[in-house]
Amino acid sequence: MPSPSNTFTPQAFVEFALQSGVLRFGEFTTKAGRLSPYFFNAGLFDDGAKLGRLAQFYAQALLASRMEFDMLFGPAYKGIPLGAAVAVELARRGRNLPFAYNRKEAKDHGEGGALVGAPLKGRVLIVDDVMSAGTAARESIALIRAAGAVPYGVAIALDRQEMATEKQADGSVRDVPYSAVQYVRQTLGLQVCAIATLDDLLGYLQTHRGADMDAHQARVQAYRDRYGVSAA
16 A cells, blocks of 8 residues: 555556556557657546546645635536546545536526536636647636636646647648647746646656566657657
């Protein structure tokens, strides 16, 4: 049984994601068209035990970050169960906060509108799984500001630490020298809290040796060398 101090470390999260089948190795094509040696699919935290454990990792990371926010927002679709689970876990730890989420399509009956849950107000933390291009964050920021609240930060499970892409006028896509997380921090001015990073994944592979792990480590390191950004 791991000691409490080691239960929610980034590398413990990497191990949990691997055991849950959420993090896999192989050859996967990303949205940017890159051939990635690993794939992270938070949709596979697909039962109560996994989702509850995931929420514990989020809550631990957020409390350790000392980020100051007034409520949680889960962007449709993956952010909805993630945000709800994190709200429950934070309340269990003594920090009971309002929670809201959005619909992809606004309702024109019943309570109507695109937002569900607590009214958006104060400093709002967006809860999502990963950040590929910052598009989802920008959409959430627009919704939050339109409601008169302040977009404060984003909590994600994994920071891929790789170059984002930018669509050109001619429809082509080019790499840019910063990651989606760096864009959200530096350009949009939001705090970002990640449970783990690609460097944490590499650290895990380096400490769990074996033929398979060594091969995965070499491929992930090569991917990091080609597409990675600095940790700053």
